[in-house]
Amino acid sequence: MTDKLDLVLERTIDAPIDLVWAAYTNPEHLKRWFAPRPYEITECELDPRPGGIFRIRMQGPDGFDTGHGNPGCVLEVVEGKKLAWTSALAPQYRPAEMASEGCESFPMTAIVTFEDLGNGKTAYKAVALHANEADKEKHEQMGFNEGWGTVAGQLEEFAQSLRANA
C-alpha cells in the first residue's frame, strides 16, 4: 500500500510504552513537541476515539497564527498501540474544508503504531499519507489554470512516469 507520496518513519526509543503513548496522545504533552520552534502550539484538542477531534492552533513570534485551526478527525485508537487521524475529515467524519495555503491546505492522514519491546524500550512507526498534492503544488507554482488542459494532461502522464521509474 506504500505510495511514493507516503512518508514512513520507524524508530526505537529508550522509554517505556506508557510514557511514549501518553506523550503522543495527551494534548498537554503533544503541545510541547508538535510545532517547530519558535512556533508554538497554543491550543490543542485531541479526543482519542474514532470521530474525535484533533485540532491545533499554531502561533509564532513573527505573527503567524493558524487561528482556531481546521479540526481534523481521529480515525482509530487502540490504546497503547495505534493512533490514526486525518485532516481530510472534520470531527465525526464530516468532510473537511482545506485552508487555501499553509500547513492546513493539503489533506494528510497519519497512522502511528507503537510496540512494547520490553526492557523499557518502545518501537514506533509513523506513516504520513498524502494525496497527489505534489502535483497540485507544482501546478500552482507554475501558475496553471484550467484552460491549459493539454499541458496538465501531459503533466499527469509525466508524474506517472516519474512514479513508475522511481
Next chain:
Amino acid sequence: MLARLARGPASVSELAQPLEMSLPAVMQHLKALEDSGLIRSEKKGRVRTCRLNPGVLASAEQWLVDRRSEWEKRHDRFEEYVMDLKDKELKA
C-alpha cells in the same frame, strides 16, 4: 514529451517521432510547455533541442522532501520530549 525530456534533452523530431501527431501540433505543444516555463529550448542550425527546466522539476519533488523533513523533525522533538519526561519521572 515531458516523460521523454525527464530522461534528458531531445530534439523536436525525436520528441515527435513516437507520437501520433503532426509536426506542427507537436511544435504547438512544445510552445505551450515553453511558455509555461516547464521546458526551454534552443536552436542550433536546423535542430531545436528541448530540455526540462530543472527548477520546475525540483518543485514537485521538493514538496515531498519538505514534508519528510517536517515529519522527521517533529519526531526528533517528540523523542527529545519523551526523554525529558522520563528524566522527570525518574527524579520524582
